Amino acid sequence: MRIAFIGTGNMGGALLEGVLAAGQAPEDVHATTRSGASASALRSRLGVQTTALDADPRANRTAVDGAGAVFLGVKPWMLADTAADIGPALPDDAAIVSMAAGVDLATLTHHFPHRPVVRIMPNTPSSVGYGVIALASAPEAPAAVVDHLTSLLAGAGLVVPVGEEDMPTMIGASASGVAFFFLLAEHMVEAAVAQGLDEDTARRAVAATAEGAGRLLADTPDPAALRGAVTSAGGTTAAGIGSFEADGFADVVARAVRAAGDRSLEMEAENRAG
Numbered sequence: 001m002r003i004a005f006i007g008t009g010n011m012g013g014a015l016l017e018g019v020l021a022a023g024q025a026p027e028d029v030h031a032t033t034r035s036g037a038s039a040s041a042l043r044s045r046l047g048v049q050t051t052a053l054d055a056d057p058r059a060n061r062t063a064v065d066g067a068g069a070v071f072l073g074v075k076p077w078m079l080a081d082t083a084a085d086i087g088p089a090l091p092d093d094a095a096i097v098s099m100a101a102g103v104d105l106a107t108l109t110h111h112f113p114h115r116p117v118v119r120i121m122p123n124t125p126s127s128v129g130y131g132v133i134a135l136a137s138a139p140e141a142p143a144a145v146v147d148h149l150t151s152l153l154a155g156a157g158l159v160v161p162v163g164e165e166d167m168p169t170m171i172g173a174s175a176s177g178v179a180f181f182f183l184l185a186e187h188m189v190e191a192a193v194a195q196g197l198d199e200d201t202a203r204r205a206v207a208a209t210a211e212g213a214g215r216l217l218a219d220t221p222d223p224a225a226l227r228g229a230v231t232s233a234g235g236t237t238a239a240g241i242g243s244f245e246a247d248g249f250a251d252v253v254a255r256a257v258r259a260a261g262d263r264s265l266e267m268e269a270e271n272r273a274g
């Protein structure tokens with residue numbers, strides 16, 4: 001199936017990288033960006049046809065020509081204009097896959113009437129095949145189309161079908177949530193450096209610790225059990241975790257997960273059409 005990526009920046013590029021690594025033929029992909037610089041960087045990184053809107057105002061319309069699925073990776077507030085631009089050029093049966101954080105299915109369906117519409121919420125580890133891609137489809141989207149998109153996306157990571165009401169939670173837990181892991185890693189590096197470790201060693205040690213923790217979690221998705229296994233009463237881990245708990249870590253995390261989801265709901269209201 002030919003696919004188009006309209007707006008291929010941090011998230012679109014990561015998702016496309018994962019989809020290509022899983023076997024999508026690069027010659028069946030047409031991507032677009034705004035600037036020539038982004039287009040040439042993407043072309044050399046991923047080897048797909050990439051056209052910049054600055055160089056060709058018809059770039060988005062040309063990219064969707066003949067596409068069976070159109071992935072929208074522009075910023076949420078640009079979606080209405082992008083839909084108006086590509087709408088007349090879309091093949092009749094093209095599926096629309098939006099990754100915009102703040103645009104709900106009703107608004108997508110308003111912008112793309114009579115088309116199968118799917119909303120996804122990926123995260124950036126999609127570029128290395130370890131993404132999490134929450135997926136909610138409009139009720140009118142045929143099951144065969146959703147199944148096909150699900151298998152295409154599975155190359156980029158774990159596809160989690162959800163009802164749209166769970167999208168804000170998935171944003172907090174994985175789409176934005178991946179950055180929360182990076183934030184923890186960032187502060188662990190800072191703390192280690194502040195205590196005298198050289199920065200390169202600290203970064204490599206924390207990155208390897210995160211990778212090891214991730215691999216154990218992938219095998220045993222029970223973080224409390226894994227934590228319990230390394231926490232002896234009166235030991236070093238217990239001291240560190242006691243410090244986290246005394247500072248209200250669980251509440252801090254719960255508020256952050258909720259804040260990300262709440263922001264997505266605000267953005268949905270800002271971007272709502274119809």
Ligand SMILES: NC(=O)c1ccc[n+]([C@@H]2O[C@H](COP(=O)([O-])OP(=O)(O)OC[C@H]3O[C@@H](n4cnc5c(N)ncnc54)[C@H](OP(=O)(O)O)[C@@H]3O)[C@@H](O)[C@H]2O)c1
Pocket residue numbers: 006007008009010011012013032033034035036038039053060072073074075076078082099100101102121122123124175176
């Ligand atoms: N970043 C994440 O972790 C993440 C996670 C989940 C969902 N999302 C969603 O993914 C979408 C993109 O976010 P992002 O972080 O990837 O942003 P980004 O890095 O700024 O990427 C936006 C892309 O759109 C291109 N663009 C701008 N105007 C365009 C136009 N009129 N036609 C075609 N392409 C155009 C940009 O080109 P230039 O580079 O030339 O400006 C760039 O390639 C957003 O809707 C966001 O909500 C992001």
